[in-house]
Amino acid sequence: GEDVEQSLFLSVREGDSSVINCTYTDSSSTYLYWYKQEPGAGLQLLTYIFSNMDMKQDQRLTVLLNKKDKHLSLRIADTQTGDSAIYFCAEGNFNKFYFGSGTKLNVKP
């Protein structure tokens, strides 16, 4: 399968911005995705970006895509304790999706 790499942990203070990074290898992926997983739960789709875009903003979330470097990032503005979760980056087309190992975000009050 394709490789999707993420750092394992990120710790921030409440109110700060969080930036979660991801690198991927398959340049043919049409979309790239960010999912959130809370303990013991399924994955919640947060946002996705079409591969020919370089930025997408959705309320507190900003996705940046550097297609040349195959680098994707998720910025969460004004991070809250409720944002504490594992965040997964994924790439794919229709039936082939590849997920990173997840970044555990810890938000300190």
Add this chain to the structure above:
Amino acid sequence: DGGITQSPKYLFRKEGQNVTLSCEQNLNHDAMYWYRQDPGQGLRLIYYSQIVNDFQKGDIAEGYSVSREKKESFPLTVTSAQKNPTAFYLCASRDRGRYEQYFGPGTRLTVT
């Protein structure tokens, strides 16, 4: 309320027994997927189905079987041939023509 349901949330089995995990969706999605998640790892694709009565192996299909007799249902059987069945199993679905997948709440299977 539209969504994906998986039951049960927790499942315990003895080694050597087959077990079937349920996945139902009322989103009218054509495609359905099964993933396995192990601690500290990403999701790995077990099987997927794009249409009723058709399914394809994913990256780790050995020891698993599926059926797709109805559009809304995609049960996964973990057979005794699966060497390390203890894991968190996630079902997902996707609408035709869309790229994003939506996930159910998962079933945690423990085999002892």
